[in-house]
Each structure stands twice: as structure tokens, then as C-alpha cells.
Amino acid sequence: MSRRDVELDPPRTMDVVERAFDRVMSPPGSKSLTNRALILAAFARGESLLRAPLVSQDTCGLRDALASLGATCRVTHDSDGGPDAWTIQGCDGVLPKGGRVDLGDGGTPSRFMLAAAALAAGDVVVDGSARMRERPVDEGVSLLRELGVALEGTGRPEHLPVTISGSGGCAGGALEVGQTASSQFISALLLIAPWTRDGITIRFTESPTSRSYLALTLDLLRRLGVDVGTSEAHSMHVPPGPVEGFELAIEPDASSAIYWWAAAAMVPGASVHVAIPRESLQPDLRAVDLLEAMGAHVVRTSEGITVTGPAELRGATLDAESCPDAAVMLAVVAARAKGVTRLDGLHTLRVKETDRIHALACELGKTGCTVMEHPGAIEIDPSTTEERPISVFTWNDHRMAMAFGILGLVRPGVVIENPTCVNKSYPGFWDDRAALLD
Numbered sequence: 001m002s003r004r005d006v007e008l009d010p011p012r013t014m015d016v017v018e019r020a021f022d023r024v025m026s027p028p029g030s031k032s033l034t035n036r037a038l039i040l041a042a043f044a045r046g047e048s049l050l051r052a053p054l055v056s057q058d059t060c061g062l063r064d065a066l067a068s069l070g071a072t073c074r075v076t077h078d079s080d081g082g083p084d085a086w087t088i089q090g091c092d093g094v095l096p097k098g099g100r101v102d103l104g105d106g107g108t109p110s111r112f113m114l115a116a117a118a119l120a121a122g123d124v125v126v127d128g129s130a131r132m133r134e135r136p137v138d139e140g141v142s143l144l145r146e147l148g149v150a151l152e153g154t155g156r157p158e159h160l161p162v163t164i165s166g167s168g169g170c171a172g173g174a175l176e177v178g179q180t181a182s183s184q185f186i187s188a189l190l191l192i193a194p195w196t197r198d199g200i201t202i203r204f205t206e207s208p209t210s211r212s213y214l215a216l217t218l219d220l221l222r223r224l225g226v227d228v229g230t231s232e233a234h235s236m237h238v239p240p241g242p243v244e245g246f247e248l249a250i251e252p253d254a255s256s257a258i259y260w261w262a263a264a265a266m267v268p269g270a271s272v273h274v275a276i277p278r279e280s281l282q283p284d285l286r287a288v289d290l291l292e293a294m295g296a297h298v299v300r301t302s303e304g305i306t307v308t309g310p311a312e313l314r315g316a317t318l319d320a321e322s323c324p325d326a327a328v329m330l331a332v333v334a335a336r337a338k339g340v341t342r343l344d345g346l347h348t349l350r351v352k353e354t355d356r357i358h359a360l361a362c363e364l365g366k367t368g369c370t371v372m373e374h375p376g377a378i379e380i381d382p383s384t385t386e387e388r389p390i391s392v393f394t395w396n397d398h399r400m401a402m403a404f405g406i407l408g409l410v411r412p413g414v415v416i417e418n419p420t421c422v423n424k425s426y427p428g429f430w431d432d433r434a435a436l437l438d
Contacts, residue, residue, distance in 0.1 A: 011391065012419040012430070014408025020269035020309070021436050025260040027274065029054040029083065029250035030282060031425050032213065035108050036220050037248050038062050039116055039191045042071035044090035044224075046245030052083035053250050057424045062109035063088075065101035069120055090245055093195035094168045098122020105129045105353060105396070105424060108184050110160060114140050115188035117164035118149040119195055127161035131396070135351055137162065140185035147173055147189075147200070172196030172240065176203045181351055183210035186236075187217040193238035194226055201237040210348060212283035212322040219281050223248075254282035256426050258326040259402050261288060261307040263436060265296035266336050266410050268309045275304040287326035290318045294337055313337040315382075321345025324352075325399060331360045332403040334380040335369050336410060347376035353424075354395040363404060366390040367411070389413030398424040405433055 034054040039062075041048035053059060063086065067073050074087040098120055103109040110128050114137065117124035127133075138158030141151050150165035172193060180186065186202055193200035208214060214236070218228050221238060224246050229237040257274040264272040276285065278300035288305055292298045293316050297308040315337045320327040327343055334341035349356035357378050361371040368386030372379040390413060394401040398421050405422075408414030422429040 009418055009420045012405075012416045014405060014414040014416060015437055016412050017267060017409045017437055020267055021264075022271045023260070023436060024273045024275075025257065025432065025435075027252045027256035027260070027432070028056070028426060028428065030253040031056065031058060031108070031255060032216060032253075032282065033220065033250050034059045035062055035112060036187070036191060036217060037250065038066060038088065039112050039188075040220070040224060040243060041088035041090055041246070042066045042095065042116065043093055043119065043192065043195050044243045044245045045092045046090055048088045048090060048245045049247040050086045050088065051247070051249040053086050054253060054425070055084055056427060057104060058106040058109055061103050061106050062112065065103060065109070065113055066095070066116070068097070068099055068101060069117075069124065070096035092242070093119065095120040098124050098166050100125040100127065102127045103132065105132055107132065107135060107182070107352070111137060111140050111182065111184040112188045112191065114151075114162060114164065115144065115192050117166065118144055118147075118170045119168070119192055120164070120166040121168045122166040124164045124166060125161050126164065131353065133160045136181045139180045139182075140188065143175055143177070143185060143189060146175055147171065147196075170196045172198040172200045174201040174203065176205055177208070178204070178206045180209050182348060183208065183213045186214055190214070190217050190221065190236065190238050194221075194241055194243050196240055199237065199239040201235060203235045210283070210322070210324065212281075212286070216281050216283060251280055251282065252276050253425075254280065254284040254287075255325045256429075258284055258287045258329050259406050259429070260432075261291060261296075261305070262329045262333050263406050263409055264307045264309050265291045265294070265313060266309060266333060266406070268311050271306055271308040273304050273306040277302045278305060284323045284326040286323040287320070287330060290320060290323070290330055291333070293318060294333065294341070315339030315341040315380075317342045317344070319345050324348050328356055328360065328399040329403040329406065331364065331378055331380060332407050335364055335367055335382050335385065335407065337382060340379060340381045342377060342379045344377045346378060350375075353397040354400070356397065356400070359395045359397065359400055363392050363400065366392070387412070389415070391415045391417060394418045394421055396421050398422045398426065402426065402429055405429070409433075409436065
């Protein structure tokens with residue numbers, strides 16, 4: 001991706017924080033949980049109520065796509081300025097309409113919609129942005145074909161746009177799966193499994209990609225009464241059976257909270273508390289453990305997690321496979337640590353909104369850090385850092401913009417290009433960042 005591929009909005013110059021802060025931050029609802037709950041609500045029997053869902057380009061894109069196929073949504077705005085609530089009219093296993101849906105840059109929404117369209121009564125064309133048309137969906141298409149779903153790539157073979165021939169149902173069955181480019185393909189199948197004829201069984205021939213996100217999917221199914229079966233993570237089975245309409249409060253997003261915890265970690269004596277309980281299964285909570293390994297002080301309770309910045313962060317070798325979204329922020333934190341940091345387990349970052357390993361290497365290089373790219377890892381040596389002004393090209397990637405926006409709290413002269421790309425997952429990010437400067 002280059003500047004020619006992105007229509008840039010005016011850049012933002014980052015203000016540096018002048019003193020240690022002690023804040024309670026309230027990031028929006030979990031993107032992962034909101035997207036999963038939307039699919040389940042769309043197929044449930046009767047109405048479902050999602051409290052405090054994430055309102056963002058990704059989640060609203062999926063919500064509106066499902067609504068266009070028959071799973072309509074009523075949005076309730078809190079009169080006191082609190083979070084919205086969404087009431088979804090479930091279709092009891094079959095989306096009654098066909099049509100064309102465009103999920104923009106949404107990787108999770110696009111992959112979930114490919115599976116959901118298999119349960120539509122009419123043909124559905126799933127499309128996305130120019131970048132989404134480059135991202136891999138061939139594995140998901142192949143798995144759906146193995147289940148008897150008729151799909152056809154109308155662009156490049158096995159890339160969006162893809163037409164799914166609607167027949168109003170899917171037989172389901174058993175699949176053998178190795179490592180996939182994204183766990184989202186597997187989660188998509190598990191989410192629609194209760195409405196297939198035979199349910200769906202996934203047998204893994206290799207350790208699955210992003211196992212932590214699969215655990216999140218299975219936990220949500222269990223919470224809604226689905227009798228999920230697993231066998232030491234070598235297989236997963238979701239049986240057929242009705243799911244009744246439900247009410248679900250969406251937790252604050254750990255993938256968004258990591259920016260505030262990282263901000264605290266980089267400012268000696270600063271503290272940030274976020275009300276995500278230690279028991280949460282959100283995968284990016286693992287990133288707090290990695291901040292702790294770098295020297296941050298962490299307190300975990302059932303009410304939430306507090307991170308306090310040490311006198312100095314230290315470099316470390318860290319396995320970030322279970323928290324890939326947070327890895328972008330962790331790499332930027334490494335630029336402020338003493339010593340070399342290596343982040344492993346990042347192979348999925350090559351096929352995100354951009355090639356995040358390469359993008360990080362380019363932008364961290366502007367700070368003077370010595371950065372080494374590997375196929376599934378990155379090493380950052382901050383000993384060569386130069387305190388010169390930098391303009392960060394965000395690669396139209398919300399996580400790049402937010403991570404370097406946090407760097408700008410402690411490093412003068414940071415300018416963020418295309419800052420509104422944060423709307424993909426966290427529209428209020430810049431306002432919340434400003435709260436740390438008060």
C-alpha cells in the first residue's frame with residue numbers, strides 16, 4: 001500500500017503528556033464480541049439485545065449487511081450519552097433475502113458474512129474495499145465448498161467479490177483443517193453451525209491459528225446454551241439446534257484498552273485502570289502479561305486491570321501469537337524500552353489491513369530504531385533512536401494510527417497522517433487520548 005492508495009485526511013500533530021496521570025479509561029465495546037454476537041443474533045429465534053456494542057465502521061458494516069438480508073436492527077441511543085443498544089430481529093436460521101453486501105475494509109465481517117450467506121434464501125454477493133479484495137479468503141471459500149456450499153469468485157479466483165448461491169440451508173458435516181491464514185474462517189463456521197442440518201465438526205491436523213480467538217467463539221456459544229464439544233483442542237464440535245433470542249452486555253474491548261495500558265507503561269508513575277475483569281477470555285488481555293514482562297506493574301481483579309509505568313521498561317523476547325492485534329502497540333512500546341525486544345508469533349500480521357510487520361519496520365525506522373523483519377517476527381533495537389520529528393504514514397491501518405498516537409504522548413514531534421482511519425474500530429480514540437493530557 002502507498003499514499004496513492006489512500007485518500008488522506010489532514011494530519012494530526014501529537015501533544016506530549018507533561019506529567020504522570022492516573023486515569024480510569026472506558027474503551028468502547030469489544031469488536032470481536034460484537035461481530036460474533038451479531039451473527040448469532042441474526043440467526044437466533046426472536047429478538048436479541050446487545051448492550052454497549054462497539055459502534056464502528058467494521059461492526060456497523062456487518063450489522064447493516066445482515067439487516068439488508070433480513071435480520072433488521074433497531075438502534076436505541078442512551079439519553080444520557082451512554083452506549084447504544086442494538087435490538088436484532090433474528091431470522092431463526094435462514095436469512096430471508098439475497099443481495100449484494102459491501103463490508104469495506106472489514107476482514108472479520110467479510111469472512112463471517114461468507115459463512116452467514118450460506119444460510120440465506122437468495123444469492124448473496126460479498127464484496128469489500130480494494131485492500132479487502134487483496135486479502136485471502138480462499139481458505140474460507142474452500143471450507144464452505146467442502147460443506148456443499150456453492151460459491152464463485154467473481155473477481156480474481158478465490159478473492160472478493162464472491163457470490164454465494166443461496167439455498168436457505170447448509171448440511172454441515174466434518175472438516176479436517178491444518179493451519180489457516182486466519183482463525184476467522186473457523187470461527188465463522190462455528191458460529192453458523194447450530195443452524196446447519198448436522199452441525200459442524202472441525203478436526204485439526206495442526207495446531208490451529210489464533211487458538212485464543214476460537215476459544216472466545218466457543219465460550220460465547222456456550223453462554224447462549226449451545227452444547228459445544230471439544231477434544232483437547234484437536235477437534236471442535238458444534239451440534240445443530242435452535243438458539244433463542246438473548247441479551248448480552250458487550251465487554252469493553254481489550255484490543256482498544258491496550259493503548260491506554262501501554263500509555264501508562266511508557267510514562268513512569270502513570271496508571272490506567274480499565275474495567276475488563278481478569279476472567280475475560282478476550283485474547284488481547286495476554287498483551288498485559290507481555291507489558292508486565294517488560295517491567296510494567298500490573299494489578300488484576302474481577303473489577304478490572306490496572307497498569308502502572310515503571311521507572312524504565314526493558315526489552316524482552318515475547319510470544320505475541322495469542323494477541324496479534326495488540327502486537328502493533330507492543331512493538332511501539334519496544335521503541336521506548338532499554339534493550340532489544342523480539343516479538344514472535346506474528347505470521348498473521350502479514351495479511352491484516354496492511355502487512356503490519358513491514359509497516360512497523362518502516363515507521364519505527366523513522367524514529368531511528370534499528371528494526372529487523374522476519375516472516376513471523378520483528379526485532380526492535382531502540383539504542384539507535386534519534387529524537388527528530390517524524391511523520392507517520394498509517395497505511396490506512398487503525399492500529400498503526402493508534403499505536404503511534406500513543407508514542408506521541410512521550411516522544412515530541414510525532415505527526416499522524418490519515419488519523420481518521422481509527423474509525424474502523426475506535427471512533428472516539430483521539431478524544432479519549434486528549435483526556436490523558438488534562
